[in-house]
Amino acid sequence: MLPKRSDFPADFQFGVATSSYQIEGHSFGGAGPTHWDTFAATPGNVVRAENGAVACDHYHRWEEDLDLIANAGFDIYRFSTSWARVMPEGRGPVNREGLDFYDRLVDGMLERGLKPALTLYHWELPAPLADKGGWRNRDIASWFADFTQVIADRLGDRIWSAAPINEPWCVSWLSHFLGHHAPGLRDIRATAHAMHHVLLAHGKSTRVMRAHGMKNLGAVCNLEYPIPADDSPEAAAAADLYDAYYNRFFVEGIFKGRYPEQVMEAFAPHMPHNWEDDFALIGEKLDWLGLNYYTCKRIAPTEGPWPAHHEVDGPLPKTAMGWEIYPEGLYQFLTRLSREYTGDLPLYVTENGMAAPDVVEDGKVEDPHRIAYYSEHLAAVQRAIAEGTPVKGYIGWSLMDNYEWALGYEKRFGLVHVDFDSLQRTPKASYLAWKDALGSRG
Numbered sequence: 298m299l300p301k302r303s304d305f306p307a308d309f310q311f312g313v314a315t316s317s318y319q320i321e322g323h324s325f326g327g328a329g330p331t332h333w334d335t336f337a338a339t340p341g342n343v344v345r346a347e348n349g350a351v352a353c354d355h356y357h358r359w360e361e362d363l364d365l366i367a368n369a370g371f372d373i374y375r376f377s378t379s380w381a382r383v384m385p386e387g388r389g390p391v392n393r394e395g396l397d398f399y400d401r402l403v404d405g406m407l408e409r410g411l412k413p414a415l416t417l418y419h420w421e422l423p424a425p426l427a428d429k430g431g432w433r434n435r436d437i438a439s440w441f442a443d444f445t446q447v448i449a450d451r452l453g454d455r456i457w458s459a460a461p462i463n464e465p466w467c468v469s470w471l472s473h474f475l476g477h478h479a480p481g482l483r484d485i486r487a488t489a490h491a492m493h494h495v496l497l498a499h500g501k502s503t504r505v506m507r508a509h510g511m512k513n514l515g516a517v518c519n520l521e522y523p524i525p526a527d528d529s530p531e532a533a534a535a536a537d538l539y540d541a542y543y544n545r546f547f548v549e550g551i552f553k554g555r556y557p558e559q560v561m562e563a564f565a566p567h568m569p570h571n572w573e574d575d576f577a578l579i580g581e582k583l584d585w586l587g588l589n590y591y592t593c594k595r596i597a598p599t600e601g602p603w604p605a606h607h608e609v610d611g612p613l614p615k616t617a618m619g620w621e622i623y624p625e626g627l628y629q630f631l632t633r634l635s636r637e638y639t640g641d642l643p644l645y646v647t648e649n650g651m652a653a654p655d656v657v658e659d660g661k662v663e664d665p666h667r668i669a670y671y672s673e674h675l676a677a678v679q680r681a682i683a684e685g686t687p688v689k690g691y692i693g694w695s696l697m698d699n700y701e702w703a704l705g706y707e708k709r710f711g712l713v714h715v716d717f718d719s720l721q722r723t724p725k726a727s728y729l730a731w732k733d734a735l736g737s738r739g
């Protein structure tokens with residue numbers, strides 16, 4: 298059972314999230330090529346080399362999808378705009394058709410009483426910008442500011458909240474150090490540059506939106522709860538380092554104007570010139586912080602070059618991603634963020650959810666595991682609120698099954714099942730549980 302809307306403060310809001318490349322169908326409507334298309338077309342990067350060419354065909358079925366969100370009683374829809382759809386070259390000419398699509402989409406949300414929560418960049422970098430070095434190139438901050446201006450001019454008057462970039466850690470570390478996401482690099486220098494530039498771009502974009510008069514501006518960071526693999530001081534240090542480059546780097550940059558020392562020990566020779574001068578921009582005032590939370594990781598030291606640690610298997614039940622289910626981590630992060638970084642600033646859970654191998658049987662999808670996952674994490678949010686943490690909303694990932702990046706269409710996170718052949722949508726039991734819990738909108 299999910300807790301009811303009435304079990305939360307009266308101003309608490311609920312939503313669901315998606316992102317453009319994962320649902321829209323990037324082959325439609327004049328969108329330009331992205332670095333995800335390139336990455337997926339290169340053998341070994343993505344399961345079955347799947348890409349977002351069709352995805353959920355949301356580009357054509359958006360009305361049905363917005364109806365699903367509104368009919369469940371959600372308040373907020375967190376969506377993203379594709380840079381490559383709006384500016385196929387990444388710079389210069391605007392694809393009117395792409396901009397018109399987002400214009401219709403935002404109006405469609407408002408007509409249904411949904412609050413549009415915009416993310417400007419959820420990973421589909423235009424390929425021509427990847428050719429110029431993408432996130433490694435300092436100029437990306439200006440390119441992104443120009444894209445922000447185009448979006449602000451067209452949508453800014455109707456957006457409820459906006460965040461420039463989804464998950465700086467994934468954009469930089471996951472994609473430039475681990476090579477798991479586009480552009481698939483494994484290079485410490487590229488990583489140090491990308492980690493700094495992603496924050497620079499965040500700051501510039503925020504400044505553009507603020508100057509435009511847009512309100513309710515925030516940032517969305519993904520945090521993962523590190524647990525030392527054993528009781529040794531070495532494991533504690535390994536987990537602390539993981540925490541430093543994964544969790545602290547971005548919030549310290551934004552809210553404290555510095556980077557963690559443990560990270561700089563390795564990054565110092567690789568940082569872009571004069572990076573210390575950028576913190577005024579990086580620290581642009583925000584109205585909220587969003588936290589994407591899924592799991593914990595067990596960290597043990599290893600021999601070898603920095604960061605000299607690895608993940609080990611843990612004992613808790615796991616989702617189809619192999620991620621341990623650890624709601625305690627969400628409680629810990631919410632209370633810690635507010636205590637150490639954000640104070641009274643509103644916090645939002647901007648993503649949380651689980652993948653499972655859901656199947657349609659007799660027109661139904663039974664996913665009790667997902668209902669349990671949501672209830673346990675909502676209980677963690679309630680605990681944080683009870684202690685005075687200003688958590689103002691909870692947004693589940695995801696509205697519907699979609700393109701799960703390097704794992705293709707195999708990992709189903711949706712409240713709504715999608716048949717990727719017929720593209721038929723089938724609300725799962727978890728969708729109905731949310732509908733029941735939310736009732737009519739507050």
Ligand code: FCB
Nearest residue numbers: 316463464519694701710
């Ligand atoms: C997050 C991403 C989102 C989705 C979920 C499962 O890191 O923001 O696009 O892939 O993980």
